[in-house]
Amino acid sequence: MGDGDAVRAGVAAGLVALLDGGKGGIGVISTYTALNVLEKLCLVIGLARFFEVPVRMRWLVVAALGVEAWIFAGWAIGMPSLLRGAGVAAFNAGFLAWAGWIAWHRRDALDPRLLSLTALTSVLLALHWASAFLIIDRQPGWFTHGFMLGTLLVLAQYFSLLAAVLLSFQKRLLEAESRALDMAFQDPLTGLSNQRYMCALFENALILATRPHQQVAVIFIDIDNFKPINDRAGHRVGDEVLKATAARLRRATRSTDICARVGGDEFVAICTQLEQEEHVHEIARKLPHALTEVLEVDGKPYQLGVSIGVSLYPQHGTTLAELLECADRAMYRIKGSGKNGYHIHAAGEPRA
Incomplete structure (x- = not known):
C-alpha cells in the first residue's frame, strides 16, 4: 500500500470513528442524538406552557439530563450501540407520545384538524423512535431511510403546530379588531350605536x-x-x-x-x-x-x-x-x- 492509500485509509477510519462516537471524540451521531433529546424536552415544555398543562418542569429537565449523561457514558465507555439506542429511544418515544397526548386533548383550543395532525405525527414519531434503533441494529442500511422518514415526520409535526398557532394569532387579531370597531361605534355603557x-x-x-x-x-x-x-x-x-x-x-x-x-x-x-x-x-x-x-x-x-x-x-x-x-x-x-x-x-x- 502506498503512502497515499495509507493516508486515505487513515482519514476514512477517522471519519468512521467520529461518526460512530468512538473514544477518539464525540461523534456526529452522538452530538445529533444529544441535541435531539433537548429538542424533545423543549417541545413538551413549550406545549405544556402554551396549553397551560400542569407538569413538573423540574422532573422533565432531570429526565433529559439523565439521558444526556447516558449518551456521554455510552461514548466514554464504548457502550454497545443497541444499548445506547435503547435509552435514547425510550426517552424520545415517551416525550413524543406525551406531546401527542397534549396536542390531541387540547386540539379544540386551536384548529382541531391541524392539532390532530400534530398529535398523529407525534405518535408516529414515538413509534419510529421506539423501533428504528432495533431495525438499524439488524439492518444498518436502514439508517439513511429511517433518518429521512423521521425528518419528514418532524417537518409535518412542526408545520402543523406552527400553522395552528399562527391561525390562532390571526383569529385573536381579528377579534381584537372587531372589539376595537365596537368601541369606536358603540356606546360603552348601553351597547347602542353612538x-x-x-x-x-x-x-x-x-x-x-x-x-x-x-x-x-x-x-x-x-x-x-x-x-x-x-x-x-x-x-x-x-x-x-x-x-x-x-x-x-x-x-x-x-x-x-x-x-x-x-x-x-x-x-x-x-x-x-x-x-x-x-x-x-x-x-x-x-x-x-x-x-x-x-x-x-x-x-x-x-x-x-x-x-x-x-x-x-x-x-x-x-x-x-x-x-x-x-x-x-x-x-x-x-x-x-x-x-x-x-x-x-x-x-x-x-x-x-
Missing part, C-alpha cells in the same frame, strides 16, 4: 327610503326624571337605569331600526321602511309605555318619564342634522305641555 355610527347607518337608511312609498322617522327621546335619580341614588344606579332603558328601547323597536344614545339621558331611534305615517304613530305610542314602566335597581323602584319628538324624511328634512333639529323641536313641545308623550314635528313650529 352618534358617529348612527350618522353612518343613516346613509344606509336613506337608500331604503328611496324606494316608492318608503319613509324614515327620526325619533328623539329625552328621559324625564333621570337627573333626580342620578343625583340621589348615585351614578351606579343611574347607569343601571340607562342600561335598562336602552334594553327596553331595543325591544320596543324593530331589528331594522337604528337605536343610539346621543347624550347623557338622550336617545335616538331611526325607524326605516315605513310605508304609512300611521306606522310612525304606532311606534311613537308604544315607546312611552315601554320606557316608563317602573324600574327596579337593587330592589328599589324608580319611575321615569319620556318626552319624544318625531320628524319624517323627506317631509321635514333630507339630512340627519335637519331631521334631528326638527325632532328636537317636537320633543320640546312635549316638555312644554306636561311631558311623557310624543309629538310629530309640523313645519313652522318654533322651539318651545
